[in-house]
Every structure is written in structure tokens, then in C-alpha cells.
Amino acid sequence: MNATALVLGLATAAVLCAQTPPDFSGVYYPIAPFGRFVGGPAAGASQRQGPPPKPTASAPLADGSRGRRPDEPSLTTEYMAKWQMISKTLIAGSSEFDPTAKCLPPGMPAMMSMFYGMEVMQNKGKITFFSELNDALRRVYLDGRKPAQKVLDDPTYAGYSTGHWEGDTLVVDTVAIRDDTFIEGFTPHSGEMTVQERIRLLSPGLMEDKITVTDPKALTKPWETVKTYRRATRESGTDELREFACPEGLSEAK
Amino acid sequence: MKLQNTLLGLIAGVVMLQAQSATPDFSGVYYPIAPFGRFAGGPAAGASQRQGPPPKPTASAPLSDGSRGRSPDAPSLTPEYMAKWEAISKTRIAGSSEYDLTAKCLPPGMPAMMNMAYGMEVMQNKDKITFFSELNDALRRVYLDGRKPSQKVLDDPTYAGYSMGHWEGDTLVVETVALRDNTFIEGFTPHSDQMTVHERIRLKEPGLLEDRITVTDPKALTKPWESTKTYRKATREKENDELREFACPEGLGEAK
Numbered sequence: 001m002n003a004t005a006l007v008l009g010l011a012t013a014a015v016l017c018a019q020t021p022p023d024f025s026g027v028y029y030p031i032a033p034f035g036r037f038v039g040g041p042a043a044g045a046s047q048r049q050g051p052p053p054k055p056t057a058s059a060p061l062a063d064g065s066r067g068r069r070p071d072e073p074s075l076t077t078e079y080m081a082k083w084q085m086i087s088k089t090l091i092a093g094s095s096e097f098d099p100t101a102k103c104l105p106p107g108m109p110a111m112m113s114m115f116y117g118m119e120v121m122q123n124k125g126k127i128t129f130f131s132e133l134n135d136a137l138r139r140v141y142l143d144g145r146k147p148a149q150k151v152l153d154d155p156t157y158a159g160y161s162t163g164h165w166e167g168d169t170l171v172v173d174t175v176a177i178r179d180d181t182f183i184e185g186f187t188p189h190s191g192e193m194t195v196q197e198r199i200r201l202l203s204p205g206l207m208e209d210k211i212t213v214t215d216p217k218a219l220t221k222p223w224e225t226v227k228t229y230r231r232a233t234r235e236s237g238t239d240e241l242r243e244f245a246c247p248e249g250l251s252e253a254k
Numbered sequence: 255m256k257l258q259n260t261l262l263g264l265i266a267g268v269v270m271l272q273a274q275s276a277t278p279d280f281s282g283v284y285y286p287i288a289p290f291g292r293f294a295g296g297p298a299a300g301a302s303q304r305q306g307p308p309p310k311p312t313a314s315a316p317l318s319d320g321s322r323g324r325s326p327d328a329p330s331l332t333p334e335y336m337a338k339w340e341a342i343s344k345t346r347i348a349g350s351s352e353y354d355l356t357a358k359c360l361p362p363g364m365p366a367m368m369n370m371a372y373g374m375e376v377m378q379n380k381d382k383i384t385f386f387s388e389l390n391d392a393l394r395r396v397y398l399d400g401r402k403p404s405q406k407v408l409d410d411p412t413y414a415g416y417s418m419g420h421w422e423g424d425t426l427v428v429e430t431v432a433l434r435d436n437t438f439i440e441g442f443t444p445h446s447d448q449m450t451v452h453e454r455i456r457l458k459e460p461g462l463l464e465d466r467i468t469v470t471d472p473k474a475l476t477k478p479w480e481s482t483k484t485y486r487k488a489t490r491e492k493e494n495d496e497l498r499e500f501a502c503p504e505g506l507g508e509a510k
Contacts, residue, residue, distance in 0.1 A: 025379050103359065103503040105391075119393075121377035121384055123281050128377055128386075135361075135391050137375075137499070145490065156499040234401070243393070243412040247359040247503060 021165045022201050024127065027239040028118045028229035062185065063090035073187050073213065073223035082188045090186065099181060103246035105136030105157035107181030108174050109195045109211050112227055117241045127163065127170070132241045140172050152176050155191065169200040183213055183223065190217035205231040277421050278457050280383065283495040284374045284485035319346040320442070329443050329469065329479035338444045346442065353442060359502035361392035361413035363437030364430050365451045365467050368483055373497045376463075383419065383426070388497045396428050408432050411447065428453040439469055439479065446473035461487040 064087030075083055086097045095101035106114055116132035125143040130136070138158040147160040152175065159177035163170050174195040183189050193215040202208045206228060213223045232239035320343030331339060342353045351357035362370055372388040381399040386392070394414040403416040408431070415433035419426050428451075435447040449471040458464045463485045470478045488495035 023379075025382075102506070104501055105499065119384075119395075121379065121382070123279075123377065123379075125281075126377070128375075128384075130384075130386075130393055135393060137386055137391060137393065139375075139496075141496075143490070148493070151496070154498075157501060158499055234399070237404070240395075240397075240407070242410075243361065243414055245360055245413060247506070250359070250503065250506060 021170070022168050023122055024120045024170070024199070024201070024207060025122045026120055026205075027232040027241055028120065028207055029232060029238070030113070030115055030118075031228045031230055063087060064186070065091050071225075072185065073183050073189075073218075074220045075187065076218060076220055079188055079190070079218040083186070086186050086188065097180075097186060099157070100134055103134055103250055105134055106131060107136075107157035108138065108159045108161075108177050109197075109213055109225075110182050110184055111136055111138060111158065112197075112209055112211060113184050113225075116244075117232070117238075118229065119241050130241070132244055134246045135244045140170070147176055155179070157181055159195070166198075169198050172197040172199065183215075184225070188218060189213070189215045192217050202228065205233070207231065277426075278424050279378055280376045280426070280455070280457065280463060281378045282376055282461075283488040283497055284376065284463055285488060285494070286369070286371065286374075287484045287486055319343060321347050324443075327481075328441065329439050329445075329474075330476045331443065332474060332476055335444055335446070335474040339442070342442050342444065353436075355413075355437060356390055359390055359506055361390055362387060363392075363413035364394065364415045364417075364433055365453075365469055365481075366438050366440055367392055367394060367414065368453075368465055368467060369440050369481075373488070373494075374485060375497050386497070388500055390502045391500045396426070403432055411435070413437055415451070425454050425456040428455065439471075440481070444474065445469070445471045448473050458484070461489075463487065 064083070068083070089096050090098075100106050105111065111129070111131045111133075112118075114131060114133045118132065119130040121128045121130075125141070127140045127142060129138040129140070131138070136158065138161065140161040140163040142163050142165075144162075144164075146162065151160050155176045155178045157178055159174040161172050161174040163172040165171075172195075174197070177189075177191075177193055177195070179189065179191040179193070181189070183193070193213060196212045196214070198210040200208055207230075209227045209229070211225050211227065213219065213225075320339070324339070345352050346354075356362050361367065367385070367387045367389075368374075370387060370389045374388065375386040377384045377386075381397065383396045383398060385394040385396070387394070392414065394417065396417040396419040398419050398421075400418075400420075402418065407416050411432045411434045413434055415430040417428050417430040419428040421427070430451040430453070433445075433447070433449055433451070435445065435449075437445070439445050439449070449469060452468040452470070454466040456464055465483045465485070467481045467483065468478050469475065469481075
């Protein structure tokens with residue numbers, strides 16, 4: 001009888017425990033960071049003859065010289081013209097529009113799409129995502145706060161993120177993002193872009209981020225993408241990110 | 255009786271949960287108290303201009319270019335490293351930031367990064383504690399899971415170095431190795447690649463974090479240098495608990 005009561009009490013404590021959200025803390029690496037190129041030429045395929053394919057064909061080249069992939073964000077006329085202008089500078093070999101080449105943070109949502117490591121730290125009030133590329137920190141506030149007007153008036157690369165738990169899924173809204181970053185690749189966006197994410201553990205050590213980007217000025221429809229990341233283990237020897245210190249290269253280049 | 259036992263069970267469960275988090279939680283955003291130290295010997299604010307030649311080294315040093323010598327509580331340098339310091343001081347007096355890492359948007363490095371006038375954001379879990387310096391967006395990790403640096407890490411020093419910590423009661427004891435030799439201990443006091451940093455970090459009271467730092471460097475220092483920093487935790491009510499992205503290279507791009 002006493003034992004039953006003890007078990008009951010422990011069970012209550014276990015339920016209290018179960019209500020705590022999952023812990024995303026750890027070092028992660030993206031799986032297939034560049035996506036799957038369904039339309040691209042197979043590795044080792046013979047060189048393509050004739051003119052480059054029209055836009056909306058597959059685009060395995062990062063400078064956009066083969067146009068845009070069908071799964072890339074669908075741009076309004078104004079922002080397609082911006083993209084074409086940026087593409088020209090990239091084809092010409094310029095990194096004028098590339099923030100990461102200037103050691104600047106990749107910005108949201110591109111920073112969730114990088115092929116470098118990502119370090120997550122989490123507590124009850126906050127979760128932080130640290131991008132190994134260019135040492136960029138992103139904070140998601142979980143304590144119900146909202147951005148001050150001062151924050152909204154002063155956008156940043158990472159933006160201002162607020163999140164809440166829906167069961168085991170972290171739902172995050174990001175606003176106040178600078179308009180000179182890219183959605184992915186070098187797809188431009190406006191100052192009205194917002195990012196919604198649903199982050200969860202698909203299985204232990206496998207994190208999924210379902211990203212929806214909305215931008216009434218730059219996008220003809222919201223753009224959706226799903227990223228997955230595998231957690232590094234201590235045994236693999238890959239769970240220690242190294243300091244990037246990007247400006248080292250800048251001072252050498254001067 | 256039955257109720258009593260249920261309560262007993264509940265208490266046992268809660269105690270088990272509590273035991274998992276017996277160590278103090280340093281998480282939060284902090285600002286240093288008196289980041290530049292207390293200059294006991296310096297001229298009072300508003301004092302009349304000093305006449306005559308600049309004072310000898312070891313006098314008080316309120317000027318950051320070293321033109322008034324070194325503060326008596328600055329690290330005690332060997333002749334070789336005092337000569338280095340003087341060389342760097344000359345470039346600073348001449349207006350150069352050649353040796354100033356932070357002016358190049360590089361991380362301040364350890365232990366200087368614990369000594370900055372900007373905010374510091376701490377995140378903590380069982381295995382790791384991170385210190386993020388608002389100045390130049392620099393992250394420092396302290397591993398708490400008993401790991402040691404690999405040879406690869408030791409051969410490839412960083413600004414923040416490699417830090418390992420363990421709890422002694424409510425105090426976090428941290429050892430930092432594998433530090434680059436082109437950073438400064440504080441101000442622009444140079445050091446060698448043999449420098450190691452020992453810290454004892456604790457909450458003096460809720461919201462008041464103390465870091466007792468001991469820097470050892472057999473090549474650059476005549477004796478270990480000790481310094482104590484205190485930081486006050488920001489609160490949501492004061493609206494100063496959100497650090498802003500620094501993005502230092504923005505300024506570099508403009509300067510080009």
C-alpha cells in the first residue's frame with residue numbers, strides 16, 4: 001500500500017518532467033545543405049552544348065548563370081530584376097553583394113541553410129543558435145516578450161525571434177531583419193520579410209526546421225523549405241566548433 | 255496515512271529533479287561593474303593639467319595609449335615583454351591601431367574578453383557554458399564534461415582558447431589553454447603562447463557574478479597576474495537584457 005503511494009508520487013513527478021520541452025542543445029551539421037538538385041546534370045555528365053537553359057531550369061551554378069531553380073523562392077518582377085542584377089555582378093566575379101565574403105553574418109533565414117556547424121544552447125527563457133560561419137549568434141526569446149519599437153526600427157542580420165512550444169515543436173517568428181541579406185543563395189528580399197519556423201526533433205539527434213518565408217513585396221507566394229541537421233556526438237570528435245574569426249582574412253587581404 | 259505517503263513520494267520525486275540542477279545557473283546577460291578598474295593613483299576628474307614630463311612607468315596610467323606608463327596593478331612583465339609593450343605603446347601614441355585586434359573586428363581574446371565594457375551573454379547546461387561577448391560577437395565555450403583538448407586543438411590556438419571547467423561547490427573553476435600569442439592580457443599588455451588562464455567564477459549573490467582571474471605566463475610575466483571582475487545581471491524589467499548584434503565588419507566595409 002505504501003509502495004503504491006510512493007509509485008503514484010514518483011509518477012506525478014515523472015509527468016511534471018514529461019511536460020518540459022525537448023532539449024535541442026548540441027552541435028549540429030546540416031544534411032544535404034544545398035538541397036537535392038533533381039534537375040541538375042548528373043556528376044560526370046558530358047558538357048552541355050548550346051545556350052544556357054532558360055530561367056526556371058535547374059541551376060547548379062552558384063552565380064545564377066543557368067537561371068533559377070524551380071524550388072527557389074518565387075520573386076515579384078521588381079525583385080527578379082534585383083536578382084538578375086546581383087547575378088550579373090556574381091558572374092563578373094564580384095562579391096559586392098555577398099555579406100559573408102565581407103565577414104558579415106549570413107542573416108536569417110540563410111543562416112539556417114549553411115553547410116558549417118551550428119551550436120544550440122537552450123534554457124527555459126531563451127534558445128541560441130550560433131553559426132560557425134562568421135561567428136553569428138541568433139537568439140530566440142521564449143519568455144513571451146515582444147520586440148520594442150527601437151528593435152523594430154533597427155533591423156539586424158539575425159532579426160528578432162520569439163518562440164513558443166506547441167507540444168514538442170518550437171514555433172518561431174522572426175521579424176526586424178535587414179533587407180540586404182539573402183533568403184537563400186542570393187535571392188533578395190524586402191524589409192517586410194518575416195520568417196516562421198517549426199523546429200522539432202524528428203528522432204534523437206535529428207533536428208528538423210520547417211521554414212516559411214513571407215514577403216509581400218518580394219515574393220509572389222510564401223516560400224517553404226525544410227532543413228534537417230544531425231547532432232554531432234562526442235565520440236565522433238566533431239562536436240567542438242572552432243572559432244571562425246573571419247576578419248583575419250580581411251586584414252591579410254588588405 | 256495514504257496521503258502522507260503520496261506526499262512523501264512526491265517530495266522524493268521533486269528532490270530527484272532538484273538534484274539534477276544542484277549547480278548554480280549563471281545564464282543571463284551581464285554588464286561589468288567598473289570595467290576599467292579603479293585607478294587609485296590617477297588624477298581626479300577635473301584635476302588641472304599635469305605640468306612637466308610624463309611620469310615614469312609604474313605610475314598610474316589613465317591613458318590607454320600608455321603615454322603615462324603602466325598602472326601599478328597591470329601585469330608585471332619580463333624585460334623582453336616590457337620591450338614589446340613599449341614598442342606597441344609607441345605605435346598607439348602615434349595613432350596606429352596596428353596591434354589592436356578589436357579595431358580589426360577580431361575577437362578580444364582571453365582573458366581580455368572578460369574585461370570589456372560591453373555586455374556578455376551566458377548560456378549554460380550540464381556539459382557546457384558559453385560566454386558571448388557583445389563586442390565583436392565573440393563566443394567562448396567552457397566544456398564541463400571532463401573532456402581535454404586534442405593535439406589538433408593545442409596546435410591551432412584561438413582567441414578564446416580552449417576552456418575546461420568543473421564545479422567546486424558553487425564555484426566554477428576553469429582552465430584555459432591554446433591561446434593565440436597576438437592578443438592582450440588587458441589593455442595592450444602582450445603575452446607569450448605559454449600563457450594559461452585560471453578562473454574561479456561564482457555568484458556572490460543573486461545577479462552578481464564574480465570572476466577571479468589568474469594569468470600565468472613563464473615567458474612574459476615575472477609573477478602570475480591576478481584580477482577580479484564583477485558583473486551585474488541585466489533584468490527584463492530594466493530592459494537591458496537583450497544584446498544587439500555587433501556586426502563589426504559593417505564598419506570595415508564603409509572604411510574601405
